[in-house]
Amino acid sequence: MKMEMGLFQQQSLKLAMTPELSQAIMLLQYPAMELTAFMESKALDNPLIEVETGYQSSSRGWSQGDMSWIHQISDERPDLHSYLKGQIPFKEMDTHEQRILNYMIDNIDDNGYLRLTYEEINAVFPVLQTEWEMAKSILQTLEPAGAGAESLSDCLLIQARRDDNESALLNVLLKDYFTAFVEKKWKELSRTLGVSVVEIQRVFDQIQSYNPRPGAAFGSERSQYSVPDVRVYSSKGKLVAEIVESSRVRIREFAIGIEGQHDEAAERYMHQKRMEYRWLQKAIQQRNETLLHVTYAIIEKQLDYFLTGKSDSIKPLVMKEIADVLEIHESTVSRAVRDKMIETPFGTIPMRMFFSSSLQTDQKADASALKVKKEIEKLVGSEDKAAPLSDQAISDYLKQNSGIVISRRTVSKYREQLGIPSSAKRRRY
Structure with missing residues (x-):
């Protein structure tokens, strides 16, 4: 076989992962809230971009004015420590006892449990054992019931005492046999304690009404609101889907005046930012079109649900079926429905709920x-x-x-x- 070296030309096509393509893929998988945050970050860097937030250009959506009432709802809630300390003035205590109680409250975790021992507080300032026990008993009389407990069994026992439902059997089960009790090893406990299984079950039913995390209601987490990405509604006997635009990109008119000043650096800068703005508009439009196509394909496959609202009417569906119908890659469908919410006549639900094996x-x-x-x-x-x-x-x-x-x-x-x-x-x- 003859072998020789030479120069040859060959044409080939390949897809390069450019920064623009990478960002377009990210835009597709962003839900409404993340998309708004992304566009706002772009607006900080590009003087041409202005982001309008609020439900706009939606024929059946809310306007910003319609939602103004929601911004007037107070989000301020007292934290657990402030709530407990606010009850101290109503207790008869001297200054030293109040100091002990305040220090104990500062060492209560978010669930309402006391994470402090007598040895630890005594290392900070001198406290007698009797003073410690007195302060702890006062702490456990404060609201919410169960706050100041040192363990789960202690928390349940405090709430039982508060309701005057404490019994000898409940005391024994919570103090001495708590693990076997919650694991429902009741037949063994019945033989050990000489009581019937029915009596043990009654105690179990009683503690079911108690709160194992009394401090959880004072959590500092802000409420998370689900913003739908797509809305589906019936119009003239047909199901219609539309994109819910919680934010919109438009050009800032005042920034255009920078152009035309015969400054080459300014001209280049503004040209680059204008190209970025046009790409962002195109990428968002492409995202919305893909999302709409996927939504209409889901409606066609899951028509029974959109007509009845019954979750058991959802048929088996995999993403490959939607991908084959739309002639796109399966990963594109996965990105399109990732973390997205769809507003239907029967409530707002995750789009992934329509995909079931x-x-x-x-x-x-x-x-x-x-x-x-x-x-x-x-x-x-x-x-x-x-x-x-x-x-x-x-x-x-x-x-x-x-x-x-x-x-x-x-x-x-x-x-x-x-x-x-x-x-x-x-x-x-």
Whole structure:
């Protein structure tokens, strides 16, 4: 074979990941709030870009004026420490006792539990054991009930005392056998304590009404509001989808005056920023068009839900089906629905809820995982609590009565996702 060196020309096409393309991909996966934050960061760097926030240019949406009332709702809430300290003046205490109590309140965590020991406070300033116990007893009389407890069992016991529901059995169970009690090893406890399982169950039912985290209501987290990205509504007998524009990019007119001043550096700068502005407008328009196309494809596949609003009417659907219909890549569909919310006539829900794996049935159509979860919830809700259904019994029931072929392991997985305990822990005596 003859081999020789030479120079040859060859044409080829390849896709380069430019910064603009990378940002366009990011824009597609941004939900409404993140998109607004991104555009505002761009507006700080580009004098041509101005961001208008609020629901605008939406034929069925809210205007900024319609939402003005929501900004007048107070977001100020007293924190747990201030709330507890505000009750101290109503207690008969001297200055030293108030100092001890204030220091104890400063060492209460966000859940309302006291994270301080006698040895730790005594290392800061001298405190007698009797003074420590007195301050702790006063602390545990403050609102909310259960605040100042040193453990979960202590917290529940304080609330039982506050309700005058403390009993000898409750004391023993919470103080000496708490782990076995909450793990529902009631038959062992029944033999050990010489009481019936029914009595233990009554104590368990009693503490179910108590708050294990009394300080959680005073959390400092701000409320998070879900802003829909797409709105679907019925118009003249047809389902219509539209983009909910919580923010909009437009050009600042005053910045245009910088151009035309015969300054080459200024001209280059303004040309670069104008190109950036045009690219941003185009990228947002492309994002919105892709999102609309995906939404209409979802409506076509999940029409029963948009007509009835019943979650069990959602059919099995994978992203590849939407990608094949729209002739785009599956990853594009994934980015389009990532963290997005859709406003329907039946409420605002995540777009990912419409994608559910299929499970085999002995009927023509397969069942979605969402539908199977609803069936499991329904079965557990109507079961005999004295003899709850095991995972295998649920699997057998679904196969015989609903034609859904599902293994015991899958039932167990779905049950855990739904927060339903095992049959042993659902049993009532």
